[in-house]
Amino acid sequence: MNKAIEKLGWDDSIRDAENDKLARIITVQKNSYRISDGEVEYFAHLSGKFLNQATTALDFPAVGDWAEVQKLADEQKAVIHRVLPRKSQFIRQAAGLKTEGQIVAANIDLVFIVNSLNHDLNVRRMERYILATYESGASPVVVLTKLDESTPEDVMRIIAQVEEVAIGVPIVAISSITGEGMEELLKYLPAQKTVALLGSSGVGKSTLVNKLLGEEVQETKDIREADSKGRHTTTHREMFIMPNGALLIDTPGMRELQLWDGDSAIDTTFQDxxxxxxxxxxxxxxxxxxxxxxxxxxxxxxxxxxxxxxxxLKLQRELAYEKRKQDQKARLEEKNKWKQVSKELKNKYKFR
Structure with a gap:
């Protein structure tokens, strides 16, 4: 494997495409993609065959995916032909009434669950993120931001609260302003490992990205002092290569995380x-x-x-309900598929 691909976090367990056709999805904005082969970035679109074969939202490329592509070097464009098997994927129930999974990030090693040390901290929400992270196949790290705005007593009290729900999960308190705690955080950002930042709006994800990259790459906005809630700053998912070679995926803030799956991870999340x-x-x-x-x-x-x-108990009920909805959707889709097959066969032999 060439060095260019390796610096994008190539995993040797993925051996499913020719070296010169490999690329990693680094940005997704609606139906457009930006990809990298470690040397050149390309704007990419999906091939017609890909679009015809994709059946659910989970089939489409996500940030962090490895893909087999055809590069049009002269135009600095590329065509995505297929997505390679994922080693991990963070999935949530998509917003709205439709039963549909949405991939937030793929092929991630760690998830930084980012919360701020203010009165918007919610341990119940944190349990959801931990559960979804374990289910994704990645490992969670809780990152508590805005250390410079908190007293030592408040920090100790909040960390104690988090420890009760984040059993065995590393907890790092940091300040993106003063740099306190950043050295410890960098231990979880080794070269060629992929880390996704997840959390609500206003918790300081974009500020943290700028601090880690050493430059202003993400726009930041102030939060409301009354309730510590923030406005969406990041509008799309994007991967950055850090100076030390780690790969960082920033994501838009999520006020609510609706679970898609979690049966196999609830034991770990609630091991107590x-x-x-x-x-x-x-x-x-x-x-x-x-x-x-x-x-x-x-x-x-x-x-x-x-x-x-x-x-x-609530998360168990929610997961059971989600499973029933997904099963019902699958049954309806299967029924409609065979209806269509039957209709096509009738039309085929109608005039024979």
């Missing part, structure tokens, strides 16, 4: 509750009024907060 469940007297314990329920004992003793337990 899952450990209690294993100690219940009955294997089918509903954790309500059953005798010998270890979960209820922990709640009564203050080992487990009611908020944490209710969040666990």
């Amino acid at each position: 509750i899952e450990a209690l469940v294993l100690e219940c007297r009955f294997t089918d314990c509903q954790h309500d009024t059953e005798p010998g329920c270890r979960v209820q004992e922990a709640l009564a003793a203050g080992e487990l907060t009611e908020e944490r337990f209710q969040s666990y």
Whole structure:
């Protein structure tokens, strides 16, 4: 593999395309793409065959994807023919009423779950991000910004709150203004590793990107002092190569993260509750009024907060509901497909 491709974070486990046809998606804006082969950037579009074969939104390229492309060097343009298999993908339920998954970032190694050390910090929202990160196949790191605006006492109190829900997850408090904590954060940004920044608007993602890159590449806006909420600054997903060779994906702020999947990751996210469940007297314990329920004992003793337990139950219900919607959609699509096949066969033999 050539050095140009390697610096884009090439993973040797992906061996599915010719070297000279490889490129990585670095920007997605609606239906247009910007790609890089490690030496040259190209504006790219999807081939007709790709468009015909894509059946869901998850089939389309996302920032971080590796793709097989045809380069039109003279025009500095390219045609994307297919997306290579992903080693990880952060997916959320797309906004709106339609049941559809949306890939936020692909082939990521770490997710920086960015929150600010102000009164907009929400540990329930953080649980969602941690769950979705584990489900993606990447590892989470909680990044608490705006350290320069907080007292040491507030920082210690907030970190203690986060530790209760981010079990075993690294937590780094930083200031993008003074640079405090940045050295520790850089330990999680080694060369050729891909990191996605996720979080709500106004938590300081764009400011952090500018600090890490050493230049103003992302526009920043002030937040409202009344409630610490921010306005969207980043309008699209984009990958940057840091001076040390790490790859950083910035994403627009998400006020709400609707889960797409998470069944396989809920045990890891709520490992404290899952450990209690294993100690219940009955294997089918509903954790309500059953005798010998270890979960209820922990709640009564203050080992487990009611908020944490209710969040666990709520996310389980949400995932089950989402799964039912996806299954129903799949059944309808399968039914419509065979209806179309039947109709085409009838038309084919109608006049024979």
